[in-house]
Amino acid sequence: MPAVIEGFDLPSLRAQFPALDQEVNGRPLVYLDNAATAQKPREVLDAIAQFYERDNANVHRGIHELSRRATENFEDARARIASFMNASEPAEIVWTRGTTEAINLVAGTWALDNVGEDDEILLSTMEHHSNIVPWQLVAERTGAKVRYIEMDDQGRLALDTLSDVLGERTKIVSLGHISNALGTVNPIAEITRRVHDVGALIMIDGAQAGPHRPVDVQELGCDFYAISGHKMCGPTGIGVLWARRELLEEMSPYQGGGEMIRIVERDGSTWAEVPHKFEAGTPNIAGAVGMAAAADFLEGVGFDLIAEHERTVVGYAMEQLSQVPGLRIYGPDSLDERSGVISFTLGDAHPHDISTILDSEGVAVRAGHHCAQLVMRHFDVAATARASFYLYNTTDEVDRLVEALDTVRGIFAV
Ligand code: C6P
Secondary structure (H helix, E strand, C coil), X not given: CCCCCCCCCHHHHHCCCHHHCCEECCEECEECECCXXXXXXXXXXXXXXHHHHHHCCCCCCCCCHHHHHHHXXXXXXXXXXXXXXXXXXXXXXXXXXXXXXXXXXXXXXXXXXXXXXXCEEEEECCCCHHHCHHHHHHHHHHCCEEEEECECCCCCECHHHHHHHCCCCEEEEEEEXXXXXXXXXXXHHHHHHHHHHCCCEEEEECCCCCCCCCCCHHHHCCCEEEEECHHHCCCCCCEEEEECHHHHHHCCCCCCCCCCEEEEECCEEEECCCCHHHCXXXXXXXXXXXXXXHHHHHHXXXXXXXXXXXXXXXXXXXXXXXXXCCEEEECCCCHHHECCEEEEEECCECHHHHHHHHHHCCEECEEECCCCHHHHHHCCCCCEEEEECCCCCCHHHHHHHHHHHHHHXXXXXX
């Protein structure tokens, strides 16, 4: 059993997550599907409930007290996320439905305005479909070419071949900070420097990074960064696009509607200031409040302690899983290069069967292509099972996973 981390009180931390305290199929739940979505602490649930119970009204519209409070809550939440990401100012934070919408926003505005027929868009084969398909749509509409950074046999970006695909034709590069299918952590600051050297912009899909490490957009030096609230203990349906103000200023609006205009005339309209120019319609106000509460919660626990704890649990899981006969782990060997995700196969057992059997023992993992079919193709598998860990997981839960995998081995004679 690994040593207890000073200052990290795991039992009382777990007690703050009501959903963790239940039985599934007659066994205490072991929730290892955190890369899909994380559970929510009481602090976040209370913040959302309190908003609806006391302050609910539309924002930026009414002159009455509740509308004033709702607007204050919403704009305070924006300021909270600005500090969470170390943005220069709250105006650089655009609320979206999540990472997917943030990437579509950049693809549908900046890219459609700036990418032409002879240009190239650079992605990697490690990307989630949310960071591939929006760019393919841009390529279809503009005639630009999509190129890919390849991976090596440990699922790391093959940066020794970066200069083969990154050059003066590259207009924008879009990469995941941490892979959802492999857990690989990419050296974003280093890549960003190389991208800027050729005069291109870089967008980072931070869906899997925001929950686990401090995201400092100024230190990373990137141009666009996206995160989702629900993966970092916040609610679903809310996320953020961060971009430097001067980029937001020059970008076209994304969707048209209320809230994003200054003046509407019969023959045309003018736009509101950033970030409101990108926020058409009634926003997810309670979602923003909940995401800000999640930022408070995570920073309250402390990212240093979260990282140390996750490293202990993931390290223990790697050790234990690598002793399971027939089990193959995908992604980097070194803990320095991976985050909370462990993707694996077990003999010839189909990952969906693995997941079903684990579920029958109360262990929740995800199975499938994880919206990363290019990763599956790279490793020549149709699917993997994926155990993804977060701040509240324990080494005892790793033991429960390994025990349940013994059942799988028995059934499939692995
Ligand atoms: N990955 C998973 O199980 P949304 O759905 O917009 O909040 O996030 C999309 C997304 C984008 N990039 C990465 C790296 C992601 O991991 C995800 C979401 C979940 O892996 C659901 S498919």
